[in-house]
Amino acid sequence: MINDNRYGKFRISIKLMEENPIIVMRIIMSNFLVTRAECIYGLGVIQYEAYSPLFRKIEVGERPPLYVIGFDEEENISVTEEAE
Numbered sequence: 001m002i003n004d005n006r007y008g009k010f011r012i013s014i015k016l017m018e019e020n021p022i023i024v025m026r027i028i029m030s031n032f033l034v035t036r037a038e039c040i041y042g043l044g045v046i047q048y049e050a051y052s053p054l055f056r057k058i059e060v061g062e063r064p065p066l067y068v069i070g071f072d073e074e075e076n077i078s079v080t081e082e083a084e
Contacts, residue, residue, distance in 0.1 A: 005059075006052055008066070027075050032050035034048050068082050
């Protein structure tokens with residue numbers, strides 16, 4: 001994961017963390033090795049930078065892409081790269 005340079009950014013809403021902390025920790029955060037976290041208060045989110053096997057490999061010097069994280073009722077996680 002780290003050696004493959006599977007690095008990216010994603011956001012989690014503060015509201016989701018307050019209302020469903022178990023979901024955030026068990027389903028979402030268990031799939032990432034977080035290296036940076038920043039509160040973007042105006043958007044109501046925490047933006048994370050992390051390594052994950054769910055991210056695509058990036059080239060050296062390439063900006064880490066922003067991903068949209070989702071999950072379903074069966075706790076399957078999905079990761080979609082957001083267009084810039």
